[in-house]
Amino acid sequence: MFEAGIYRKLVLVFLAIVAVVQVLKLYHIFAVRSQPPAGAIRDLTWGDINFLHTTDTHGWYSGHLNQKSYNANWGDFISFATRLKQIAAANGQDLLLVDSGDRHDGNGLSDITIPNGIASTPIFIQQDYDILTIGNHELYVWENSVQEYETVVPHFKEKYVCSNVEFKLPNGTFVPFGQKYRFFQTPNQKLNVLTFGFLFDFNRNNDGTKVTSIKDVVDNESWFQEALESHPPEKVDLIVVVGHVPISHKWPELFYLHEKLREKYPETKIQYFGGHSHIRDFTVFDEKSTALQSGRYCETVGWASINMKDDNVRNIRERYSRSYIDFNLNSFLHHANFTDNKDQFDTEKGLEVSTLIKKTRKKLELNRPLGYVNDNYYVDYVPVWDKKNIFNLLTTKILTTLQPENSNITVAEERIIIINTGSIRYDLYKGPYTIDTQYIVSPFENQWHKLSLPKSVAVKVGRKLNENSYILANTEQGMKQIDNRQLAPPHQLLMPYEELLSMEKRQDIFKYPIALNNDDKIAIESKHRAKLPKGYVTYDDFGHDGDDTPHKAVVNYPVPNVVESKQLNKSTSGDTIIDLVFYDFITPNILWALKELNYHITESSEFYSNQYLGLLMNEYVKESGI
Numbered sequence: 348m349f350e351a352g353i354y355r356k357l358v359l360v361f362l363a364i365v366a367v368v369q370v371l372k373l374y375h376i377f378a379v380r381s382q383p384p385a386g387a388i389r390d391l392t393w394g395d396i397n398f399l400h401t402t403d404t405h406g407w408y409s410g411h412l413n414q415k416s417y418n419a420n421w422g423d424f425i426s427f428a429t430r431l432k433q434i435a436a437a438n439g440q441d442l443l444l445v446d447s448g449d450r451h452d453g454n455g456l457s458d459i460t461i462p463n464g465i466a467s468t469p470i471f472i473q474q475d476y477d478i479l480t481i482g483n484h485e486l487y488v489w490e491n492s493v494q495e496y497e498t499v500v501p502h503f504k505e506k507y508v509c510s511n512v513e514f515k516l517p518n519g520t521f522v523p524f525g526q527k528y529r530f531f532q533t534p535n536q537k538l539n540v541l542t543f544g545f546l547f548d549f550n551r552n553n554d555g556t557k558v559t560s561i562k563d564v565v566d567n568e569s570w571f572q573e574a575l576e577s578h579p580p581e582k583v584d585l586i587v588v589v590g591h592v593p594i595s596h597k598w599p600e601l602f603y604l605h606e607k608l609r610e611k612y613p614e615t616k617i618q619y620f621g622g623h624s625h626i627r628d629f630t631v632f633d634e635k636s637t638a639l640q641s642g643r644y645c646e647t648v649g650w651a652s653i654n655m656k657d658d659n660v661r662n663i664r665e666r667y668s669r670s671y672i673d674f675n676l677n678s679f680l681h682h683a684n685f686t687d688n689k690d691q692f693d694t695e696k697g698l699e700v701s702t703l704i705k706k707t708r709k710k711l712e713l714n715r716p717l718g719y720v721n722d723n724y725y726v727d728y729v730p731v732w733d734k735k736n737i738f739n740l741l742t743t744k745i746l747t748t749l750q751p752e753n754s755n756i757t758v759a760e761e762r763i764i765i766i767n768t769g770s771i772r773y774d775l776y777k778g779p780y781t782i783d784t785q786y787i788v789s790p791f792e793n794q795w796h797k798l799s800l801p802k803s804v805a806v807k808v809g810r811k812l813n814e815n816s817y818i819l820a821n822t823e824q825g826m827k828q829i830d831n832r833q834l835a836p837p838h839q840l841l842m843p844y845e846e847l848l849s850m851e852k853r854q855d856i857f858k859y860p861i862a863l864n865n866d867d868k869i870a871i872e873s874k875h876r877a878k879l880p881k882g883y884v885t886y887d888d889f890g891h892d893g894d895d896t897p898h899k900a901v902v903n904y905p906v907p908n909v910v911e912s913k914q915l916n917k918s919t920s921g922d923t924i925i926d927l928v929f930y931d932f933i934t935p936n937i938l939w940a941l942k943e944l945n946y947h948i949t950e951s952s953e954f955y956s957n958q959y960l961g962l963l964m965n966e967y968v969k970e971s972g973i
């Protein structure tokens with residue numbers, strides 16, 4: 348037993364320890380809080396000519412209502428661009444706005460209307476772009492191409508530049524969307540700029556349009572040669588190529604173009620803008636040429652600047668700069684230098700557009716809740732087998748609710764449903780589930796089709812489609828090329844196949860867009876880590892200081908091309924005929940896989956249901972909640 352005195356002393360010592368711990372905790376809190384959260388924004392580097400770049404906006408003009416990092420809307424972006432143009436003008440510099448296409452498919456604002464885009468396009472065109480071009484999502488359905496030709500092109504006139512995509516007039520003549528190229532002078536620096544606009548070699552366009560590959564244009568089309576001949580290097584200060592093409596070193600198309608341009612213009616500065624693969628990226632083509640790609644879904648405004656004077660420029664980093672601006676008000680205010688007078692930031696037009704967005708959302712009832720989501724479900728922040736993975740949710744719970752449309756459709760006892768992972772566009776976030784959510788997560792309105800196949804064959808189809816992730820398959824003559832990588836989400840497009848194979852073993856952080864080495868990881872996970880917002884940590888040819896806001900890196904796990912919901916009976920034999928159900932959109936891939944498996948089908952696929960993924964999800968949320 349302790350004597351009373353000792354006991355008292357022990358209590359005092361104990362209390363003293365508690366007090367010290369508390370003080371340390373407070374100290375820790377203050378130490379943490381005293382790190383300026385907004386001060387973390389990296390400044391832009393201005394040059395003689397500067398660019399704001401967007402790509403793959405896919406209708407996200409309302410901003411991200413559930414994500415603070417991307418909370419600015421299109422009206423804020425308009426105010427931002429105006430403010431930066433004022434800074435440029437005051438300093439005698441130029442600022443050009445550039446967009447790389449893909450403005451449909453991905454958000455209720457663009458996709459709930461018929462035709463798709465009828466409400467969102469009038470909002471998009473309020474931004475005062477200087478150069479813009481077309482994406483593949485303007486070319487799947489004819490109505491969208493018509494809208495592009497009849498609304499967007501006339502609005503921007505000569506600023507719409509498209510070198511390899513054409514529109515078919517009612518009399519059968521093909522004409523370019525906008526101009527095939529443009530030569531103009533910038534307002535402040537009086538720089539002579541030659542501009543081209545290119546789409547990647549896309550072959551699923553509607554019949555009312557025509558895409559010629561970059562290679563064919565460069566090699567065969569006389570207008571291109573003539574454009575180069577009539578603009579000799581001494582008359583061109585800068586070449587700008589706006590592309591809906593990935594700028595990655597792994598994607599050869601722009602590099603092919605670059606080689607040809609360099610033959611004619613060995614010394615001219617060239618700036619490329621890319622898109623389509625939905626990532627932040629920046630590549631160095633050579634000492635006088637770089638490329639910028641600015642993400643997706645109004646998460647990013649890309650920034651590029653060029654110092655045009657060659658004196659005193661020692662290396663490429665002194666000539667070119669790049670930044671990836673988080674699409675939020677805090678970043679916009681910072682770069683526009685309005686942090687101290689926020690209330691004066693908005694321009695009249697910016698406010699008008701914000702109001703237009705609000706009104707449009709109301710009219711379309713985009714905020715009407717259908718149910719509630721109790722957790723976050725991710726496309727690739729967790730592995731596909733994880734409970735919080737959206738594909739796991741789909742294959743185990745939601746796809747199983749799919750029913751044939753009519754009772755006269757014959758069904759087998761067993762079934763495999765295959766979906767391409769690209770049919771899911773975005774994460775499903777905790778909170779109210781609205782019509783907008785449906786379009787954000789899965790905007791595509793496809794029909795389900797089915798084939799009756801022996802089970803032994805059907806079970807191999809998914810595996811085949813995933814195996815072929817990096818190979819371009821040539822099909823029979825006349826048939827379009829099959830590229831199974833296109834089945835996966837665009838931002839995973841350039842993922843090496845080996846990483847997919849070893850997917851189940853991976854627990855480590857995975858590149859975005861290239862692997863973090865240990866030092867980097869330690870740097871990122873250092874003392875600042877806990878309070879940094881989660882987001883992009885972009886590795887590009889200039890390093891990893893491009894993101895305007897330092898983030899805690901998100902982990903992107905590889906996603907296969909397709910996932911399957913298997914409703915099979917282990918006791919039946921491989922000869923048993925079962926249903927293989929899939930979106931008609933991927934029919935060419937399914938047929939390709941069957942051919943690869945040496946299975947000859949005798950009948951074409953049958954219609955199964957119109958209940959596309961978005962509708963299945965809606966029903967599921969209403970009935971069960973998630």
Ligand SMILES: *[C@@H]1O[C@H](CO)[C@@H](O)[C@H](O)[C@H]1NC(C)=O
Nearest residue numbers: 515516517518519520521522
């Ligand atoms: C088709 O129509 C366009 C625009 O009206 C015209 O310029 C073109 O000459 C026509 N082509 C033919 C083959 O009639």
Ligand SMILES: *[C@@H]1O[C@H](CO)[C@@H](O)[C@H](O)[C@H]1NC(C)=O
Nearest residue numbers: 559560562563564566567568
């Ligand atoms: C382009 O030229 C090559 C070689 O002359 C030829 O093989 C190819 O068919 C041409 N392509 C087009 C679209 O004219």
Ligand SMILES: *[C@@H]1O[C@H](CO)[C@@H](O)[C@H](O)[C@H]1NC(C)=O
Nearest residue numbers: 434682683684685686687688
């Ligand atoms: C930012 O704005 C303040 C006035 O609000 C001005 O004094 C300052 O010079 C500006 N900074 C820059 C870098 O333009």
Ligand SMILES: *[C@@H]1O[C@H](CO)[C@@H](O)[C@H](O)[C@H]1NC(C)=O
Nearest residue numbers: 752753754755756757953954
């Ligand atoms: C199946 O039933 C639907 C109506 O429920 C009908 O429209 C369709 O023609 C029928 N199909 C066949 C093959 O009988």
Ligand SMILES: *[C@@H]1O[C@H](CO)[C@@H](O)[C@H](O)[C@H]1NC(C)=O
Nearest residue numbers: 760761915916917918919920
């Ligand atoms: C699975 O198949 C066996 C053999 O045909 C059959 O007896 C059994 O009822 C089936 N199970 C289910 C769940 O359909």
Ligand SMILES: [Zn+2]
Nearest residue numbers: 403449623837
């Ligand atoms: Zn896109």
Ligand SMILES: [Zn+2]
Nearest residue numbers: 449482483623
């Ligand atoms: Zn695209």
